[in-house]
Amino acid sequence: MRTSRWAVSKFSPISSTVTSQSVKRTSAITRPRSRKAWRWSLATSSAAFSHWPQRTRRLKRRCASSKARPLESGSNWPYENSVQPGRAATPAASAIAATRTRIGTPPARLSGPSCTEAARPRDVSTVWWGRLERVILPAVDAPPRAPVLLGVDLGGTKLQLALGDAEGRPLRARRRPTEPSGDPAADVARIAEDARALLAEAGVAACDVSAIGVSVPGPFDPDTGMVLRPPNLPGWDAVPLRAWLEDRFGCPVHLENDANAAALAEWRFGAGRGAQHFVYLTMSTGVGGGLVLGGRLYRGVRAGAGELGHVPIEWQGDVCSCGLRGCAEAYLGGASLARRLREVTPPESRVARLAGGREAATAVHLVEAAKQGDPFALAEMARYAHYLARLLSVTVFALAPEVIALGTIPTAAGEALVFEPVRRQLGAHLWPRVASGLRIVPAELGDALASHAALAAAREAFRARDERHAS
Known part of the structure; x- marks a missing residue:
């Protein structure tokens, strides 16, 4: 167990979890002048407190009117399942601390079937000394969660979906006939449903997907992410496929020509x-x-x-x-x-x-x-x-x-x-x-080419994102 040496005055939220690695001297953090006037408050992400506005107000009131009292064993305030100082943290606390490594960094997605439940910072300890509220967070050195990639191979006769690891190795896949309906919006909605079903089979939440790659037969516009009237997909005229999938899954989406995606797959894993x-x-x-x-x-x-x-x-x-x-x-x-x-x-x-x-x-x-x-x-x-x-x-x-x-x-x-x-x-x-x-x-690669190609396109989403940020 390690604790921070700095205090947050008047419950000023900062965009970082307080750990020994992340707390630094900033204008928002001041050192108390005397023990009696100490007020140590939990510094956590604004995103976490946005889910708990009532608890935030309650915390302020309790800080202002608190008397000296010891830590109550089993107390569930200010967060559920709080633990006494020195006790081991649960995996949820480890995941919370692992997602924030520096001030100003947005929170990473957490693994598990429910990202909302996993994001609650429950496992912290509080000690009351008069008007002192000291929050003790466990020192966590857990590695960050590995990315999860989703690949879609959109062919004229078959649709292949694959779930893969950060290197683009397929972990789970499913295939069905493409069966275009002539209504691109309905076709994309069905693709999204199939993708969510694949994620559910693997026990992965949709918000855990780090990037999506789509291997398309073309033609398409790589700048706008629009599919432009492919011969085997009737009705797909200027379809904003990238934007539609990004809206549904909230992660980067990359479209790649099917031959290019296959070349990447064979280059990384094949001939x-x-x-x-x-x-x-x-x-x-x-x-x-x-x-x-x-x-x-x-x-x-x-x-x-x-x-x-x-x-x-x-x-x-x-x-x-x-x-x-x-x-x-x-x-x-x-x-x-x-x-x-x-x-x-x-x-x-x-x-x-x-x-x-x-x-x-x-x-x-x-x-x-x-x-x-x-x-x-x-x-x-x-x-x-x-x-x-x-x-x-x-x-x-x-x-x-x-x-x-x-x-x-x-x-x-x-x-x-x-x-x-x-x-x-x-x-x-x-x-x-x-x-x-x-x-x-x-x-x-043979029959495995479609899955590898779609996941290779997903890996390109990271490169495309970095290039956009660099420009």
């Missing part, structure tokens, strides 16, 4: 661990990319960097979904590949038999048929590797990364069908000093 210059490419329905350069996510002007799926690899080539011709996505994306298979797949090929007809053929059937040795499928996969090598040659000369991680279709196809042919072709078209040390590897 890019330890690299300072890392490129992530995913080839599912379309082709997306994320860049980590110099150990930081690189977004570029208006968050437009990393759109490697729209690098032209055939000037007068096939029409891309974006409207341009010859984009890499028109040759490497799953939707474009399925469209080509419907047109060129021979009816007798293994691809058509696996799909039940070439009209239903997809990249999944193509990869499976190629692994079974079907000649048509092997030729199509060779074509796929050729165009992928073209895209990566531009990427390597422009960025000189240490690691390039390829996800979805290349990962499913494997080493023999994609990675070995791509490395061989790149070796013939890159300068040796550029290609030296370059690693082209499969993405590693």
